[in-house]
Structure formats: C-alpha cells, structure tokens
Amino acid sequence: LRLENDLHTALEHGELSIYYQPQLDLTKGKIHAIEALLRWHHPRQGLLYPKHFIDIAEENGLILAIGRWVLQQACRDCHAWQQQGLAGVGVAVNLSARQFLHMNLVEEVSQCLRDAHLAPELLTLEITETTAIHHVQRTQLILQELRALGVGITLDDFGTGYASLNYLKQFPITGLKIDRSFITDIEGDRQDQAIVKAIIDLAKSLEIPIVAEGVETWGQGQLLQHLGCKAIQGYLLTEPLPYSQVIHWSIPRM
Numbered sequence: 656l657r658l659e660n661d662l663h664t665a666l667e668h669g670e671l672s673i674y675y676q677p678q679l680d681l682t683k684g685k686i687h688a689i690e691a692l693l694r695w696h697h698p699r700q701g702l703l704y705p706k707h708f709i710d711i712a713e714e715n716g717l718i719l720a721i722g723r724w725v726l727q728q729a730c731r732d733c734h735a736w737q738q739q740g741l742a743g744v745g746v747a748v749n750l751s752a753r754q755f756l757h758m759n760l761v762e763e764v765s766q767c768l769r770d771a772h773l774a775p776e777l778l779t780l781e782i783t784e785t786t787a788i789h790h791v792q793r794t795q796l797i798l799q800e801l802r803a804l805g806v807g808i809t810l811d812d813f814g815t816g817y818a819s820l821n822y823l824k825q826f827p828i829t830g831l832k833i834d835r836s837f838i839t840d841i842e843g844d845r846q847d848q849a850i851v852k853a854i855i856d857l858a859k860s861l862e863i864p865i866v867a868e869g870v871e872t873w874g875q876g877q878l879l880q881h882l883g884c885k886a887i888q889g890y891l892l893t894e895p896l897p898y899s900q901v902i903h904w905s906i907p908r909m
C-alpha cells in the first residue's frame with residue numbers, strides 16, 4: 656500500500672527512468688534496436704524493477720500516465736541517439752494490456768512521434784499474448800492503425816502463452832521475441848533446442864524477424880546463430896543501461 660501511494664507521485668518527482676538494452680543483429684554485427692525498460696528510483700527502497708510496480712500501476716490506472724511518459728521519453732531518446740553515433744537504431748517500447756485497451760494509443764503514438772520528430776519506422780511496440788486476447792477485433796484494428804503509421808509491432812515472450820500461433824495469424828506482427836525461458840538451458844536441453852529451432856524456422860517461413868532474449872553466454876549466442884537466429888538481446892551484450900551510458904557503450908568483442 657505504501658508503494659502504491661509513492662507511485663502516485665513518482666512521475667512528478669522524477670523518480671522514473673528508462674534503462675536501455677540493445678539488440679544485436681548477428682548478420683551485420685550491428686545494433687539494430689534498443690529496448691526501453693522502465694525503472695523506479697525509489698527514495699527509500701532504491702532501484703525498483705517493473706515486477707515490483709507494474710501490476711500496481713495497472714490496477715490503479717497509473718499505467719496510462721506512466722506509459723505515456725515512457726513513450727514520450729523513449730521517442731525523444733531515440734531521436735537524440737540518431738545524432739550520437741546510433742543512426743538508424745530504433746527503440747522498442749513495452750505495452751501492457753491496460754495501456755493497449757484504454758490509452759488513446761494510436762493518437763498518442765503519433766503525437767509522440769511528431770513531438771520527438773522521430774521517423775515512425777524507428778519505433779516498435781512490444782506486446783505480449785495476454786495484451787489483447789479477449790478483444791481480438793479491437794486489437795486488430797488498433798494494430799492495423801499503428802502499422803499504417805509505420806510503427807513496428809513485436810510479439811514479446813513468444814511461446815509462453817496458449818495462443819502464440821493464433822496471434823501470428825490474426826495480427827499484423829512485424830517481429831517476434833523468443834522468451835528467455837527457452838534460452839536459459841538451451842545448451843543442455845534438447846527439448847528447448849527443438850522448440851527454439853521450430854520457432855526460428857516458423858518465423859523464417861513467415862518472413863518475420865526474430866530476436867532471442869535473455870542470452871547470457873557466448874555458447875547460447877553461437878548455438879542460436881547456428882539455429883538460424885539473426886538477432887540476440889541479453890546480458891551477453893549488456894544489462895539494461897541508463898541513457899547516458901548507452902551512447903558510450905560499444906559491442907563487446909566476442
């Protein structure tokens with residue numbers, strides 16, 4: 656309850672910030688996008704992660720104001736890094752179910768792009784399977800409008816839900832992220848390997864770019880590359896970084 660009270664003033668007190676985690680295109684050896692990950696610098700409890708407060712924000716509706724702020728800030732930061740050595744590198748912003756259904760999403764996204772002078776192609780929205788499962792037609796319409804703006808739509812945590820394949824069929828998805836739970840043991844677990852290979856092959860035949868998340872070791876990265884995965888994200892490259900560090904970060908030698 657205390658946390659909930661504090662969350663009401665977190666935005667105006669400037670306690671929220673965005674950390675950024677790059678995605679490496681293995682075929683080009685270049686960063687192609689960077690995911691925005693929300694953090695809360697709590698005055699007494701220190702650095703808090705989304706798992707500590709996103710559910711609260713969803714329940715009390717603060718997620719709408721917070722989500723709007725994340726979108727604005729991420730678009731501004733992405734615009735700024737175009738001139739700071741990261742030209743052509745896009746930004747990926749996570750959206751939760753409530754944002755998706757209750758924000759005036761299409762209007763707000765296009766407003767953010769305009770305000771930040773950001774090319775729509777540089778923005779990708781990450782949704783999960785739970786985002787919209789009960790509102791298929793409405794979701795289809797919103798996603799089509801977002802695609803018409805030029806914004807990308809990535810399906811996050813792919814493979815963990817019940818409806819992954821349905822989503823691919825029904826929605827205009829432009830990217831997939833293989834959930835970290837399939838990556839963790841991929842080197843030792845043949846079943847995980849088979850699942851990941853199937854997802855990669857599926858994405859390839861549907862011509863949808865794929866990113867493996869939660870890649871922590873060089874071995875995992877190599878195996879994924881061998882299986883045909885063209886992009887990775889995870890601690891192998893770096894943990895999520897504050898903006899001030901992102902522009903000075905460079906791809907580690909592997």
Ligand code: G
Nearest residue numbers: 691692693704705706709722725749750751
């Ligand atoms: O930051 P961390 O790596 O702990 O992220 C955990 C999860 O929190 C992510 O998978 C993502 O779905 C969610 N998340 C991170 N940032 C945001 C955000 O800005 N908005 C929403 N709705 N979810 C976020």
Ligand code: G
Nearest residue numbers: 692749811868869870871888889890891895
């Ligand atoms: O949107 P999503 O929930 O997928 O966000 C990714 C989450 O995973 C964030 O909380 C991020 O901090 C975390 N993360 C990013 N890279 C790694 C990794 O290599 N290993 C682990 N365990 N977590 C990671």
Ligand code: MN
Nearest residue numbers: 690749781811
């Ligand atoms: Mn994500």
Ligand code: NA
Nearest residue numbers: 811812834868
């Ligand atoms: Na994820």
